Amino acid sequence: MHIKRYITDRRIYPLIMIVVALALLDLYYGLHLGIEFAGGTQIPITLVHGVNATEMQQLISIIDQRVSTFGLKQVTVEGIGNSEIYVIVPTVSEAEINKTISIIESQGAFMGIVNGREAINGSNILSGSIGAAPPQSINNTVSWAVSFYITQSAAQNFARVVFGQANQPLYMFLDRPSDAVVLINESVLGNTTLGLTPGDALSTMQKVLAFGNQTIQVISVTNTNTSINSVRAFLSANRAKYKTVLASYNLNASLLAFIKQENYTLKLESNSNMTPSYFKISINTTVIDSWPMVGLLSAPLLNPSVTNGSIANSYQISGIAPASLPKAAMLAYAQNQSKTIASVLSGGALPLSVIVGTPTKTSPTLGKGFLDISVYGLVLAVVFVSIFIIVIYRRLFLITPILLTTIMELFIIISVIGLIGTIDVAAVAGMIAVVGTGVDAQIIITDEVLVKRELQTSTRTLLGHAFYIIWADAALLTIAMLPLLFSTSLVDITGFAEATIIGALMGAFLTRPAYGAIIARHYGE
């Protein structure tokens, strides 16, 4: 046979290469299915007033960040128009959905600790009073500031707690774990660049975590039996006091098993999570200014003016960007720092109120049924259309090129959408539409080459005629679908536009030229 002649045709081999590449990517990354097929829940969130595109992006990223940090995997957050957001979770479990909703609605608990005593907490701060001023740049220093108001009684408490604590850190925690023990592998304790010994590091950490009877214990563990046994003894003795153990992931396996056996909630942490970020404030003193594992997000130093016993209603947290940075980076640093502080103070709150609507659930069994039906639909559509073409033209040879090009076209669409987007009901409907347009183009090509051959025109000219029409059609279909593709509100059906546009473009530049080449080689050239 002349298979080699077909494969080396420059209108055919690019198609084969692309299909092979996509097949490899599909195998490696897998295809994403929408909740209609995979099962899942869509939670609608209504914003109390419309927002502009930037604000919408900001809201989406806050919600996204919040649900992902709480360990919810594969959550999709989509903006609909300017006042609605969909959160899509791949589960139908009532408990998981309620957890997601409460995470979206809730705000984190902010707590400021000075020298082991609570100086301020989130409920002391007046809502709406937190303001981040734009960074100030004077003589090559860039400073930032966040101001806020607190209630009268909170102001008195704050003045009492910080009295005499000038230049001490105010440890700002968001959702500080309670009833917790930290087990840290001794090998990750010290910090050689700052000249910090493991002992120094441990005592610095203990200072951060001290808080009366809510102190988080931090214990350094080595792989020796003595060390492991003493940890075991500590955990057994304090079973009533602590509930959670935050541990280095590379601790002794038998110790980890023991922790679970004692019914502690065990959270394994990577070394980078375990290691706090240190900040040297003077030659002898190093403090910790952030430690995400325990919710410590910032540790500004107390200005002497607030630690002399006077009471004030408004406070300001300010700082200076490191002078070692280039100017632009200093501004960005200051901006970021004030944003972080403002968001910590407000408990990571959303910038405006939201109303969570009734979740839409699709059970995985129902979804599996939809998927099966959709696959049958696609396969049957291809089969019926192919039979129709062969009956019309009465040429059995046509079955191979028609099936090959149609299947490859579908395969490319499924791969591209499944790899970068989500295959949903709308995308499958779009694929059926592509079967239709693809066959239409094949009919135009076949008609030109077969029917008009009697006119003694060269096959090349005939194909040229056909492709002029095919390219015009593809361009018009793509243009017709563009408004839907870029719609920010009808996101449920943008899959339809994605499928038809990919189909039209792939068809015009890859699969239909390949079909034309096969027909031309067989009947002409």
Next chain:
Amino acid sequence: MAINIYDYKHYKLFLLIPLALLFISLYFIPKIQLDSSLTGGVNVQLTTNSTQSIRNLSAAIGSVFLDTRVERSSLSGVTSLSVTIPTNSSLNAASQKLQEIFSIYSNYSRERLRVVSYQGVLLKEPNNITAKNGLAAASANETKWVALINSKLISEIADLKPLIANNTSYNASDAAGMQKLARNLYANASSIYEVHVINVLKGIVSFTTYSYNDVTPTLGSFFLTEVTNIIIVAFVLVAITVFVIFRTPVPAFAVVYGAANDIVIALGAMGAFHIPLGVVSVGGLLMLIGYSMDTDILSAIRVLRRSEGTAGERAMATFRTGITMTAAAMISFATLFAIAYITFIPEYIQISGVVLVGLVADIITTWFGNAVIIVWYKRRHEHAH
């Protein structure tokens, strides 16, 4: 030799057929049923083993929820039902109150902030007159907003009375507490309503898996404007492109007219045959623009830019190619429609239904409308030379 409809003496009269269909369709367009994605409402889809007839089911469900639409399909003993219930008016009213409470609350927090900052100033300068006056004004406003929140909350509670027993007590001077309560009451009422709907349905048919979808009326009407806008923008863009491709007004007009006629007839058929219009239908309507362009452009280019035979002969040859194309597209959508109709997937029924009726309209519009205009134009042109 086969008959050539374009050689018929009064072939121009064919134009009346698509025009007549156009006018009939305009009459039916207002009768289009919108589905719950555009009107708002609750849609429950479930699978059951029950063999009750659709009439009994509709009557039983309709006696509890007025204006309910029930659709049913079955495949190998498993029956799928789609039940669409109009929005619950209590929940709808309460959701508006809730929105209002949120916006009043943001006014309240602004005044609260003023109160505290004036208090701070007065602590240091007890005799500052500006601060004293400011404090008085801000306190008065603050009280006003708190009272307004309270009155909205009272009417929200009244709205939700049918769903939630009225034993809610709260502190009417705690704005933050009232805002939170308003939100929780609404959330509770929504889930109580969901449980109620599911329980009522379970009392009528037995089922285990279901999908529950609630669209608020405001979101529904927002989607409807979006659907309309998208179709109009797409149509305008396509029309501009067609004029760029042809650069002569008459053929370009014929092609654009073909697409517009198809969409109008498809919409009219949806009204006449009760195919509901939903958010997903927009995909089908846009696709229709694409399919209609396929055949319109084919006939225009072949008749105008080729030279073999007469214009009528070329039109007739193209007619065969075009019918084959439309038939192939109809076969693929008919497959989808048949499968979706048997197994009941409303999204597929809506998309394929629109495209199928649109393709039927396309055959008539293209070959009795668009092609006739093109042949007429070409013949006049040939006579002129």
